[in-house]
Amino acid sequence: GAGVSQSPSNKVTEKGKDVELRCDPISGHTALYWYRQSLGQGLEFLIYFQGNSAPDKSGLPSDRFSAERTGGSVSTLTIQRTQQEDSAVYLCASSYSGTYTEAFFGQGTRLTVV
Amino acid sequence: DAKTTQPNSMESNEEEPVHLPCNHSTISGTDYIHWYRQLPSQGPEYVIHGLTSNVNNRMASLAIAEDRKSSTLILHRATLRDAAVYYCILLIQGAQKLVFGQGTRLTINP
Numbered sequence: 001g002a003g004v005s006q007s008p009s010n011k012v013t014e015k016g017k018d019v020e021l022r023c024d025p026i027s028g029h030t031a032l033y034w035y036r037q038s039l040g041q042g043l044e045f046l047i048y049f050q051g052n053s054a055p056d057k058s059g060l061p062s063d064r065f066s067a068e069r070t071g072g073s074v075s076t077l078t079i080q081r082t083q084q085e086d087s088a089v090y091l092c093a094s095s096y097s098g099t100y101t102e103a104f105f106g107q108g109t110r111l112t113v114v
Numbered sequence: 115d116a117k118t119t120q121p122n123s124m125e126s127n128e129e130e131p132v133h134l135p136c137n138h139s140t141i142s143g144t145d146y147i148h149w150y151r152q153l154p155s156q157g158p159e160y161v162i163h164g165l166t167s168n169v170n171n172r173m174a175s176l177a178i179a180e181d182r183k184s185s186t187l188i189l190h191r192a193t194l195r196d197a198a199v200y201y202c203i204l205l206i207q208g209a210q211k212l213v214f215g216q217g218t219r220l221t222i223n224p
Contacts, residue, residue: 043214091157105157
């Protein structure tokens with residue numbers, strides 16, 4: 001596709017369940033980012049992948065959150081034992097070679113934990 | 115990450131220029147200045163970036179103060195579609211992530 005694709009666009013889950021959010025970056029982009037945005041709030045950095053380097057996980061809020069990037073392309077953000085405070089829009093972005101080039105964002109996955 | 119300060123909100127009229135300020139008094143010589151904006155219910159989109167010289171592109175202009183402690187994003191002729199939250203971000207050379215602050219919410223009046 002032409003842009004960053006995220007799925008699902010909306011997800012409602014019960015408290016305590018695990019969820020997986022998917023991000024398909026733009027083909028050829030080596031850098032991939034995950035952010036989350038709670039209602040009315042700014043963007044909170046979660047994790048950053050760049051090529052084959054170890055990811056920067058410094059923004060993950062707890063050990064319930066993890067992410068992987070397979071084959072340098074698709075990424076999955078997993079939230080285990082979801083809590084109501086995990087409800088937010090989760091945004092993925094990719095760029096060609098890191099933060100000196102334009103980052104393209106997907107439309108996000110709106111996660112609601114009930 | 116180096117800190118930026120922006121007004122919480124600004125208001126302007128359609129078809130008028132808009133100057134969005136950003137203070138970054140702790141900027142170092144290798145920090146790049148990036149601007150992104152987020153339209154309602156959408157992910158952020160890149161607007162412009164620069165290091166020392168003023169920059170222009172199809173969306174906006176970026177005016178950087180001579181001492182680099184502040185910059186201004188200029189929308190030359192605002193439209194209703196420019197209503198968004200505008201984020202000013204500093205990137206340290208070699209930095210690995212975009213860290214967003216609270217940004218400036220721009221309202222455009224018809």
